[in-house]
Amino acid sequence: MSTITYEYGVRLEPDCIQHVDHQIILARGTYNEMIAAMRSVHDAAQSFQMEKAGPEGRAIAARIEALNTAFKEARAQQQEESLLQAIAVERRQCWRDLGVILKGVRQEHKKTLQEVFYNRIGINKGTDTYAIRCKAVADGLGWATAQDVLNRAIIAWKMSMKLGRAPQFARGDEKTQDALTVQFTEKGGMPKDKMLEGESAVIGVEQPENTGKRAYGHFWFRLGSASEGHYARGTIQWHRDLPEDASMASARLVRKRTGCKMKYYMQYVINTAQIRQVSDHARKALLAVHMGWSADISGRRVCGITDAADPELAQIIQLPPEIERNIQRAANIQGKRDQARDEIAPKIRAFDGSLPPEWDESTQDYWSHWKVLPANHMAASRIHAWRKRLGDFAPEWMAEWCKADRMLWIAATHTAQRARNRRKDFYRNLAKTWASQYEAIVIEKPDIKKAAKILDEATGERTEFAKKARAGRVLASLYTLDSAIRWACQKNGTAILDMNGEKTAATCAMCASEAIRADTEDGQVLHCADCGAVLDRKKNGAAVAWQLVNEQRENLVEEYWAEQLNKEREAAEAKASRLEKMQAARRAKREPALAD
Incomplete structure (x- = not known):
């Protein structure tokens, strides 16, 4: 069983927009109220730990705060790099010293921290966050939307705690997308025919006679509780049918901001038994994809690809120039x-x-x-x-x-959105072609997160990427290409092999020598000192990646599918365990009532 989201453009009737906006305002307020509760718990837990850390720990914490302030001021005033490095070195040592003290405190008072502080955050009854969720439902927010807000807040809490800080509030003027959710409690989901035939009181669609870009039907989507009787209604662009065997897990009414205008979409989250496409032709064994974002006079070079060891047989994939121009x-x-x-x-x-x-x-x-x-x-x-x-x-x-x-806002946003959509379509078409033609794809992607940094906070040193190089990573959007490849591989049953940390661009694909250097005038041209080969950087990187993986391809592919099966088994077991615990809790709650 797999889950897929089908999205359709909709146009709302004017008289229901105010009810949609009201639900979104309630959802935003509920999220920030949960974040406020989490920050309060985090601050209280931090105060408790610092109190137990003693005078030495508090002194180190005060010194770190002073160093943080000094680092920010020096960076803002563009002071010499040596000063930033000196501050960073001292601060790093203070982090280590304080970390040792706090680790001991957390181990000694682990039970107290969990019972007094962290147990107040969660999705279960009795937690502060669940109480806020219940209050929001009582105030008129749809229960499924409230649950979705709670889940998102918990995700933000967990991710922030991994980084050692409290989650941040959501700012309305920075949000470009909001969603209202309805869920279906039937086991396995609600049959799609129930929605299409108007048998559901929650959502429904009156399908047009035909399907296509100019085919429009009518839809309705309940807002808030059933007692209020508010619905979002309007027309829906029915450009494709839902799968025959689909059942509805949930549905979302999505509001996306483009410039200063709002657009609305319906997203149907469906369960279907099979999403993998069966190939009707023989596929090649392995494709290597070496990503980057360098540019030359002909355009932006986003990756080199090859299915052979010879770098001369590799190809360069370029982003269409009109996309970058837009x-x-x-x-x-x-x-x-x-x-x-x-x-x-x-x-x-x-x-x-x-x-x-x-x-x-x-x-x-x-x-x-x-x-x-x-x-x-x-x-x-x-x-x-x-x-x-x-x-x-x-x-x-x-x-x-x-x-x-x-006017400028609308022009800039619409121009950028159209260009990004064309870039996404370009990457998706590439990914579908590759995934349908190969049994396995090895992906080598640079550290994009590192390339985004101007200054290394830990060392105080400037990163190797100049401003123009950092801007190029945004234009190339390699994350979009990477996600397109992974989705296409999932649909086509193609193994995905990740390669990280290998010096493919610094190794000669012809002789395996590391005595290779970049051309002084063009960094995308490499010269091998041992065999004298002149190589393109991306073609060479793709060829070396293919050579390294192809030697043990069968074992790697077998390990990949074994890992996927193991993940599916673990997910099924975790789901069964959660269901068993829920049923046990319900039985325990019913037994005293029956005894009375």
Whole structure:
């Protein structure tokens, strides 16, 4: 049994948009209320640990805080790299010393930390977060949406705790997507025919006679509790049918922000027995994909691919130039927005006109502190928000700026979105072709997270990637290519072999020598000192990756499928264990009542 999401574009009837917005506001508020509870628990647990760490631990913690402040100030003032490195070295040693002390504290007081603090966070009854979820449902939020918000908050908690910090609040002006959820309690999900035939009181679709880009039907989606009787209704673009054997696990009404406009989508999460496509032709054994994002006069080179040991037989895959041009065009429009914001910032600081009389003291205080911020700390969306708050008291120049910025905002966002969609389609088509033609694909991807950093926080040293190189990784979007390959491989039953840390680009594919150097004028050209070969970096990397994996391909593929089967078995066992615990808890709860 596999889960797939089918997405359809929808257009809402005007009278139900306010109810959708109300549900989204409730969901956002519930999430931040949960995060506030988590931060409170985290701060209390940290205070408890520092108290048990004694004077030495508290002194080291104070020193780390002072070093953090010094590091930020030195970086902001662009001080010499030697000063940053000196601060980083001392701070790293303080981290080690404090870590040893806190590790002992956590081991000694593990039971207390769990019972007093961390047991307050979870998805079970009795936790603070579950109580907030129940309160949100009582206030009118749909129970499935509230549960989804709780699950997302728990994920944020776990990820943040791995990094040693509390989760961050979600900011509404930074969110580009919200979702309202309904779930179905039937075992195995609700049959899709029940939805299509209008037998469900929660969701439904009136299908058009035909299926295609211009085929439109009608849909409904319940908002909040059944007692309120609010529904999202409208038209749905029925561009493809659901699978015949599908059952509905859940459904989501998604609101996505594109520029300053909102678009809506219906997502049906379905269970289906089979998603792997059976190949009707013989497939080759192995394809090596060596990723990168370098550019030359012909375009952006995103990867080298090969199914042979000879680098001369490898191919270079380039991002279509028009995609990069459109992404750059969107960036240029955004640059105009930033420039216009910088120009209006002095006017905002100098504005001392009348303020709306309904503003309370806290709002006035927030305004007075916000308007004196540096220009690069004034988000355009925040200026729009203040213009709306000021209403008739807003100066004419602010209204004119907001109108002009709105047009640039729409142009930049739509241009970038269209380019990203074309890039995604380009990668998906490549991935489908590769996955259908090969039994296994080895992927070698650079450390993109490392390339995003300007400065190494641990050492204080600048990274090897210049500003232009860091910008290139965004244009190439190798994560999109990587995820497209993995999804296509899953559908086609193709093994995925990851290669990390190998010096493929620094090894000659012709003679296996490491006496290889980059050309002084073109870093994508390599020269081997031993055999004299002149090689393309990506073709050479792909060929070396293929050679390394092909030697033990059969064993690696067998291990991959054994691991996949083991994961599926473990997931099934974990699901059965959770179900057994739930049933046992329900029986234990019923037995006292029956005894009475």
